[in-house]
């Protein structure tokens with residue numbers, strides 16, 4: 001069975017170890033324009049030793065935004081900013097996937113073009129919270145705004161927005177993209193049997209609910225080739241007020257099969273159920289194994305906190321092929337080297353998860 005330190009090949013892309021950097025929103029892009037730059041280039045370059053880096057969630061369009069200072073991937077300025085990042089990471093020997101993001105109804109009119117309502121599969125408000133930023137710079141958690149349902153005629157435009165973003169990601173020098181279909185954002189909202197009660201071809205029946213994800217994956221695949229497209233799911237997760245539905249398990253099995261048929265770079269599974277609950281909760285070990293069998297390609301697991309031993313044990317048990325670490329990647333820029341040498345791991349400070357500058361971002365020292 002592979003060790004976390006062993007190399008892995010994702011459909012031809014060689015990664016020197018199986019310790020990936022999980023996508024981490026840090027809200028430090030430059031405003032106006034949501035543009036990444038030197039700050040992000042330094043941050044990701046410090047982490048070039050990870051088997052692969054998955055960037056913070058990056059909105060595909062102004063409409064896809066739900067938080068302050070998250071970067072986008074649709075304008076020339078953003079492409080130029082991301083190019084600084086990919087150049088630095090590549091020079092340091094790393095590989096990067098950009099996470100393509102549309103928040104759907106998990107947004108606020110303050111983030112939307114012309115103060116319009118956010119878009120969603122149906123006009124049902126999330127009881128979850130979002131963050132807005134006041135002119136004086138203060139951040140505030142507020143209720144999500146009432147969304148409007150996307151028109152059937154708008155769906156090709158939405159898919160084209162993803163295609164455009166994938167082309168921008170390619171122009172910015174990324175090795176591939178990860179489609180964010182987890183954590184109750186737009187694609188997850190369309191997948192949901194509890195929320196997506198649309199009566200057109202994009203909702204209701206299970207295959208209709210899968211249509212947006214598959215179209216987005218196809219749009220990204222046209223740009224990068226399927227071998228450079230990953231997908232992130234959070235099976236059975238219900239954050240941001242997305243209640244469970246009776247066919248959630250069947251949905252996950254079907255999605256894994258459809259994605260597997262496309263021979264994607266990887267399937268990334270964020271297990272929302274921590275600690276002892278990890279494989280005994282709604283996302284069961286049996287479901288994980290079935291998804292892995294149906295996908296029949298590289299599976300990246302996530303959701304271990306500081307429990308590196310559990311991550312290795314899950315690779316030993318054949319539940320996945322690689323592990324993405326989130327919070328540990330924040331505070332340990334050289335995590336793969338530390339694990340290889342058995343060095344102690346640094347704790348993270350959640351007070352600086354989101355912020356404006358290098359503090360709590362680029363000042364965690366390397367131990368190697």
Ligand SMILES: Cc1cc2nc3c(=O)[nH]c(=O)nc-3n(C[C@H](O)[C@H](O)[C@H](O)COP(=O)(O)O)c2cc1C
Nearest residue numbers: 022023024025056057270303304305325326327353
């Ligand atoms: C500060 C922070 C930002 C996050 N941003 C994202 C994100 O942009 N996209 C995403 O899919 N998950 C995001 N997550 C979830 C992480 O990728 C990961 O799933 C979670 O932290 C659990 O992994 P861990 O136990 O290794 O930290 C975020 C988590 C944290 C703590």
